[in-house]
Amino acid sequence: xxxxxxxxxxxxxxxxxxxxxxxxxxxxxxxxxxxxxxxxxxxxxxxxxxxxxxxxxxxxxxxxxxxxxxxxxxxxxxxxxxxxxxxxxxxxxxxxxxxxxxxxxxxxxxxxxxxxxxxxxxxxxxxxxxxxxxxxxxxxxxxx
Numbered sequence: 001x002x003x004x005x006x007x008x009x010x011x012x013x014x015x016x017x018x019x020x021x022x023x024x025x026x027x028x029x030x031x032x033x034x035x036x037x038x039x040x041x042x043x044x045x046x047x048x049x050x051x052x053x054x055x056x057x058x059x060x061x062x063x064x065x066x067x068x069x070x071x072x073x074x075x076x077x078x079x080x081x082x083x084x085x086x087x088x089x090x091x092x093x094x095x096x097x098x099x100x101x102x103x104x105x106x107x108x109x110x111x112x113x114x115x116x117x118x119x120x121x122x123x124x125x126x127x128x129x130x131x132x133x134x135x136x137x138x139x140x141x142x143x144x
Contacts, residue, residue: 036135038062042069044127054078054103054124060131071103078103082120101125
């Protein structure tokens with residue numbers, strides 16, 4: 001029972017660190033499942049240059065919070081920053097991948113003294129980027 005409570009506490013902290021309001025987590029999380037996993041649609045921010053491909057600035061809404069992405073592409077490599085306005089401060093990712101119109105990247109975030117891996121995948125369709133976030137790792141027992 002004690003380990004279960006610790007796991008629930010860590011998941012709640014992870015949800016908050018990823019920008020999910022605690023109420024949503026307590027009610028089963030966005031889209032159900034009771035985790036920090038979520039699907040968002042980002043819109044390309046207007047710029048003066050051409051708006052093709054995944055490179056550029058993107059904005060998604062997660063409840064009352066903005067999730068901002070700035071993506072750079074070099075060949076099939078993806079890098080950039082992500083920021084959630086609930087937890088200000090951009091987080092850099094470096095080892096992302098671009099395969100056709102599909103992207104993926106991840107980063108580690110310290111949550112309650114534990115390292116949590118935050119992974120994102122996405123599919124580009126015009127000026128929309130359909131994103132999926134999953135959270136795992138760093139929990140007791142290897143997060144399995």
